[in-house]
Amino acid sequence: MDLFERVSEDIKTAMKAKDKVALSTLRNIKKVFLEAKTAPGANDTLTDDAALKIMQKLMKQGKDAAEIYIQQGRQDLADEELEQVKVIEVYLPKQMSAEELEAALKEIIAETGATGGKDMGKVMGVASKKLAGLAEGRAISAKVKELLG
Structure with a gap:
């Protein structure tokens, strides 16, 4: 099962579990994946390598957004971003120490x-x-x- 299919299956699981954070995060990931698949020259395919790069980019954006929210004194918004980052991290390879x-x-x-x-x-x-x-x-x-x- 490739990453795209895994995310699609996990959306169903999140719906059943009524996990709002995971559901919104996974839907966003799937949206970005679909955009990448339908981009000119993509031939309606998305390799796992390309999918991983997309997820890494989304994770980095989430961490950066959380950092900005913390600087602006909005811990509530930072916590939301960091929860979404945790959902994305599940799909990425373990980071090196x-x-x-x-x-x-x-x-x-x-x-x-x-x-x-x-x-x-x-x-x-x-x-x-x-x-x-x-x-x-x-x-x-x-x-x-x-x-x-």
């Missing part, structure tokens, strides 16, 4: 032969491909800067 990320980046740095800050672009190119879905871009970038700096 800080130690796992550092070990993977040290390996990539050795592999690319990077020696300093000027090689950051080279390392980031390889790291973003290898670690896609396993760590946030921000975390990867910060750790690469730390290791090369």
Whole structure:
């Protein structure tokens, strides 16, 4: 069962359970998936890789929105966003711990032969491909800067 079908099935489950947060989040995900499937050039298909990228983007948007709400003193809205993020996280691969990320980046740095800050672009190119879905871009970038700096 691909991710699109899994989300569709989970919508039914959320309806039966009367879980409003999960239901609205999953419906939004499905809407974005359908938009991606019907986009020009998509040939009415959505690969799991593309679906994962969409979900990661939605998760990042939710976290960013929650951060803004917290800055504006709207904890109630931030909590709603974070609940939706929890629903999305269920579908994403487990994120790497800080130690796992550092070990993977040290390996990539050795592999690319990077020696300093000027090689950051080279390392980031390889790291973003290898670690896609396993760590946030921000975390990867910060750790690469730390290791090369």
